[in-house]
Amino acid sequence: MFFHIVLERNMQLHPRHFGRNLRENLVSKLMKDVEGTCSGRHGFVVAITGIENVGKGLIRDGTGFVTFPVKYQCVVFRPFKGEILEAAVTMVNKMGFFAETGPVQIFVSNHLIPDDMEFQSGDMPNYTTSDGSVKIQKDSEVRLKIIGTRVDATEIFCIGTIKDDFLGVINDPTTA
Amino acid sequence: MSEKGGRMFSLPTKTTPKSSLKSTAGKYDNSAKSKRGRKVQFGTEGSPDVNFSSPKSDGKFATPFGKGGKGEKAANGGKTHVAKESLSLELRVEQELPENIKCLMDCEAATILEGIQDQMVILSSDPTIKLPESFGSGLQYAKTGSYFTNPQSVRKVLQSLTKYGVSNSEICVIANTCPETVDEVFALVRSLEAKRSKITGPLKDVLDELAKLKTST
16 A cells, blocks of 8 residues: 655765755755665655755764755555555466565465466466356456565565455456 | 365454364464564465464454454554454554554555656656656556546545544555445455444445546546
C-alpha cells in the first residue's frame, strides 16, 4: 500500500557545494541518497514529494563537512500482512509462483494455491484447474493476500496466498 | 477446507476448529516470542505465519476465540488478546506505523507520482538526477491498479464510512480492490467483520457509488 509520510534525515554536505545553490544541492543529494531505498519500517521510498524543513547546519569538528537535518515528505510503498494486492505473475514453478507488485516481489507457495489447481510443466508452466477454466501463468494478474513480509537491505519480499474467498486470477493473458 | 500439510491453518471460517489452533500454537511459540511485528514474518514452507507478529501477543494463544473467530477490529490498538487470536491476518497498519502517516489509495498515489514524473522532465537538465527503478514500477502499479480517475470523489464517498469506525487503511484497501459486493468487502477486509451489522447498509451504498465512479475499461 502507498503511504505519504514525513521523514527526517541528517544530510552531510561537502563545502564545495556551499554557495548560492546550497539548498538545491542539498535537495538533489537527498534525492540521490533516499529515493529508491528500502527500509523495514517504511518500505520503499518511491519518490520525494517535498521538503518540509531544512534545519540549521552544524559544522563537524575536524572536517569541513556540515550536517543539515532535513525533514521531507515522500511517498513510500510498504506491503502489510493482511493486505489485498493485485500482482502480475513473473514466474511459475512446481513450488508455487512469483508475482510482482510495484517494487515488491511476492511468492505464493503451492500450499497456498487452491487444491483444485495443478501444476502443468512445459514451455509455459502454469497452474490450471481440473476443468481447465482457470489458469495461472506468466503475466496473469492475480489478486492475493499478503501473509508475511521480509525486508533486506534493498528489497522487500512477501509471501502471499490465493487460497481464500475472492482471491485468485483476475486476468488471463491468453484470453485478453 | 482441507489443506496440504498437517500444520496448516485453514483460513478463517466459522467452522474453524479451535483445537487445531491450540495444538499448533506450541510449535510456533518460540519463534513468535522473539519476533517483532514488522520485521520478519516468514512462515516455513509457505504455511501462513498467522498473527504471531502482534507485538503484544508473545505467543499466548490460550484464550478462547470470540464468536465468529474474528476478534476485535485491528484499529482497536490490539491491546487485548482477542485481536491477535484471529487467524485472519487482519490489517494492522495503524498499529505498526506512527500516526502521522497518511495511507494513500492507488489512484491518489498515481496522481502524485505522475505529477512528479512530469516535473522530472523539467528537472532533467541535471543529468545526475534520475528516477529510481522503484519509482517506475511503483507508478506503473499505481496506474494499472487503480480503477478510478478521480481520487477526490472516491475519497469523499469512502469518508462516510469513517463515522462507523472504519480506519483509513481499511478504506484504502476497499478503494484499491474495488469490490462489487458487500460479502467481498467482508471477505477481503476481515477486520470489518466485527462491525458487520453496523456497516452493511452504508457499505452497500458506498459500493454503489464507487461502481458509478469506476472507469469502464
